[in-house]
Amino acid sequence: MPATAQERGFARLYLLLPMIVGTLALFWILSGLIALARFSAAREVLTSRGISAGAAGLLVGGGALVDLALGAGVLVRRYARSAAVGMVAVSLTYLVGGTIMAPDLLVDPLGALVKILPALTLGVIGAALLDER
16 A cells, blocks of 8 residues: 555655754754853843843853753753753743843844744654654
8 A cells, every 4th residue: 555645744754853853952052052152242132121130140041051951952862852842832931031021133133033933843843753752
C-alpha cells in the first residue's frame, strides 16, 4: 500500500527535526550569551523605560540563564520536548512583557520583538515533533 500524503508530509518534516533542534539551540544559546556579553546595554533597555537598575539586572541575568538552559536542554533528548515547550512559554512571556514595557520595539528597524514570532513558531513545531519517551 503506498504512503498517503499525510505520511509523506510527516516524513519530510521529521527529516527536518535535526535542523529544527539545532536552530533552536543556536538561537537560544546565542541569545543568552549575547545578553551576558552586552549586559549593560541590555539592562539599559529596561532602565530607560523606568525599571530600577537592580530589577533590570535580575531580569537580564535571569533571562540570559533561562535562554542558555533552554538552548542546552533542547540538545538533550530526554529534555528536548520540555525545553521546546519552555521556549514557547518564555517566547510568549518575552513578547507580552516587551510589548507592555517597550512597545516601540515592535516597530524597531531590526525587529527586536518581531523576531520572537519565528522562534515561537519553530518552538511549537519542535514540541509537536519531539515525542515524549
